[in-house]
Amino acid sequence: MKTSSDERSGASEVLAEPPPSGANSVLASLLRLIGALAIPIVGFFVLWATFDFLRDAEANRFLIVGVAVVVGVGGVFFLYWGMNRLVELLPDRYREGVRPYIFVGPALVILTVFLIYPVINTILVSFKDSQGESFVGLDNFKFVFTDQSMLRAIRNTFGWIVIVPLFGVSIGLAFATLADRLRRGEAVAKSMIFLPMAISFAGASITWKLIYSFRPAGFGSNIGLLNGIMLGLGQDPVSWLDKHPWNNLFLMVIMVWMQTGFAMVVLSAAIKSIPDEIIEAARIDGASELQVFRRIMIPSILPTIAVVSTYMVINAMKVFDIVFVMGSPETRGTEVIAERMIDWFFISNNDGRGAAIAVVLFIAIIPVMIVNIRRFREEEAIR
Amino acid sequence: MSVAEPIPTEPAGKPPRSLATGDERSAGWFVRITILVVVIIWLIPTMGVLITSFRPETLVNSTGWWTVFANPFKAGQWTFENYSLALDAGGLGNAFLNSLAVSLPATVIPIAIAAFAAYAFSWMEFRGRYVMFIAVVALLVVPLQMALIPILRLYNNGGTLGNFIIFPDLDLVGTFLGVWLAHTAFGLPLAVYLLRNYIGSLPSSIIESAKIDGADHFTIFWRLIIPLSVPALAAFAIFQFLWVWNDLLVAYVFLGGTSENRVLTIALSNLVGSTGENWHLLTAAAFISMTLPLIVFFTLQKYFVRGLTAGAVKG
Numbered sequence: 001m002k003t004s005s006d007e008r009s010g011a012s013e014v015l016a017e018p019p020p021s022g023a024n025s026v027l028a029s030l031l032r033l034i035g036a037l038a039i040p041i042v043g044f045f046v047l048w049a050t051f052d053f054l055r056d057a058e059a060n061r062f063l064i065v066g067v068a069v070v071v072g073v074g075g076v077f078f079l080y081w082g083m084n085r086l087v088e089l090l091p092d093r094y095r096e097g098v099r100p101y102i103f104v105g106p107a108l109v110i111l112t113v114f115l116i117y118p119v120i121n122t123i124l125v126s127f128k129d130s131q132g133e134s135f136v137g138l139d140n141f142k143f144v145f146t147d148q149s150m151l152r153a154i155r156n157t158f159g160w161i162v163i164v165p166l167f168g169v170s171i172g173l174a175f176a177t178l179a180d181r182l183r184r185g186e187a188v189a190k191s192m193i194f195l196p197m198a199i200s201f202a203g204a205s206i207t208w209k210l211i212y213s214f215r216p217a218g219f220g221s222n223i224g225l226l227n228g229i230m231l232g233l234g235q236d237p238v239s240w241l242d243k244h245p246w247n248n249l250f251l252m253v254i255m256v257w258m259q260t261g262f263a264m265v266v267l268s269a270a271i272k273s274i275p276d277e278i279i280e281a282a283r284i285d286g287a288s289e290l291q292v293f294r295r296i297m298i299p300s301i302l303p304t305i306a307v308v309s310t311y312m313v314i315n316a317m318k319v320f321d322i323v324f325v326m327g328s329p330e331t332r333g334t335e336v337i338a339e340r341m342i343d344w345f346f347i348s349n350n351d352g353r354g355a356a357i358a359v360v361l362f363i364a365i366i367p368v369m370i371v372n373i374r375r376f377r378e379e380e381a382i383r
Numbered sequence: 384m385s386v387a388e389p390i391p392t393e394p395a396g397k398p399p400r401s402l403a404t405g406d407e408r409s410a411g412w413f414v415r416i417t418i419l420v421v422v423i424i425w426l427i428p429t430m431g432v433l434i435t436s437f438r439p440e441t442l443v444n445s446t447g448w449w450t451v452f453a454n455p456f457k458a459g460q461w462t463f464e465n466y467s468l469a470l471d472a473g474g475l476g477n478a479f480l481n482s483l484a485v486s487l488p489a490t491v492i493p494i495a496i497a498a499f500a501a502y503a504f505s506w507m508e509f510r511g512r513y514v515m516f517i518a519v520v521a522l523l524v525v526p527l528q529m530a531l532i533p534i535l536r537l538y539n540n541g542g543t544l545g546n547f548i549i550f551p552d553l554d555l556v557g558t559f560l561g562v563w564l565a566h567t568a569f570g571l572p573l574a575v576y577l578l579r580n581y582i583g584s585l586p587s588s589i590i591e592s593a594k595i596d597g598a599d600h601f602t603i604f605w606r607l608i609i610p611l612s613v614p615a616l617a618a619f620a621i622f623q624f625l626w627v628w629n630d631l632l633v634a635y636v637f638l639g640g641t642s643e644n645r646v647l648t649i650a651l652s653n654l655v656g657s658t659g660e661n662w663h664l665l666t667a668a669a670f671i672s673m674t675l676p677l678i679v680f681f682t683l684q685k686y687f688v689r690g691l692t693a694g695a696v697k698g
Contacts, residue, residue: 069488104499107519114530114567317526358532
């Protein structure tokens, strides 16, 4: 925000006047200059006062939120408007040379400060000690690949990136293929599967905690759905989330539940784009439905399957919320890489180790991401 | 998937395949029953939360939610109390406001910044244009986990390079501005990429004729490009809004879990930790957090799908 500290506070009605002529021009230039100087100064003080106000815990929450929204949303527009005004003040020959940088400048500044600098910094810190002060060589990386809990996290994350895309894409594909044959209700059926996609991981975790809920004998009746079924079948209730290694699978189910809808919607679109003639021709030639599916549909939508899978792989690699909210990953053995990183950085206050885990995650993601972007570009090129 | 393309879910002007072919095998009983079963399985978790959130505490703790189906109209079986409890005692009302204060600007700011940049990358001539654009797209590979720690340090201590201050010590931790900026940065690469694809594909004749009429770039952008780009902007806006609304990590790191600052997702995860098995409260809270996304989902479904599909490349 320090980028020209928001020339948002009005102060420039003078500037909005039509181009002056004759004797007025000297006065107009002077006013323009004053306006140009006043904007950043007034803007700075208004901004300062606003943020002091936003920090004030005593003030009414509704008011704070209202002001925050107005300042945040309005501020960005005034930023560009003000900068453009400043450009108008420049002599003609510089004006069009400078203006593009006004347009791209804020994006570049934010990306440099918030993405490029952090990547370099994280890589540096990953070679430093817990306070991020002195260099410790490769110790942190040695830790990442030797610590028992970290190794479990890497193993579990590997499980996530195999199982979640596998089930998500399979179920999504099967559902899309079947729903394609419905005469009515296809859209409704599909939105029901897609619906969990709108929910936060935190909300979904609570939803599934209720399903896995377990109470030992003497601590009240079991109200979790799964244990309700167990009791109905005459079995003893099970503490699902403590059953290592199966508890990992139970957490993955949550992500499959959430993301199958995405796979289904995208694959469904791909299936519908296969020309009817091809499928009809195959049927006339006597191909069974299964053969049509395996020999014609699957090969035609293979690129889409690849895109959807890589998307789900990346999401699974970065999974954090589900494991975090479901609780006690370390005692239950359900650690994952992103969760370990937050744990080391914020709970154990070890910057070096947290950064090293982040770097490992980054390196693991790069190849998948490159494949993903390349596919995306190919798809764009076709259109 | 280009944001410029029509919605992928319902093919335009194409009747369902089964009707077109009059195929007897389509939508047989097997297909219908399978679909019904899968839909029911998918709905059960949400149903459980919804039903539990309207049951009184004692009943929630003594019987499973599915028992309501035995006689759904029994008096005293339903209550709204959990919701008022969650909103007040659970602090969900406050958290809802905070979520709004985070999500709205954190959606608008990146879109505005990205739209300006995308326009410049598409229609303005300047040195380094191509290199800059490639650099922005390359940043798609950075997972946000990687950026959290250094940004937090910048917020806490400022940043210097030698004697040169690259980031002033603004003490941004726990402020809305801090979260907005972080979300803006994480959303920007994708937003610039998608919007440039869209804005760059607009016919150049429109822009040329506006120039001949004497419009400068700012006017063209504001009066012409923005109105023409509404589909792409809406698709990305919905994706970004839901992403921010449902985010736990960024809010947790930069806004923190204090009772006045926390957003919905953090309030939820705190409730899980502190109240453990208070299901009547937890389910009401979970449903409160779902209301807005579900409204967005049902009202703006076509943009929603498009935005998410486009979001598939977000790092």
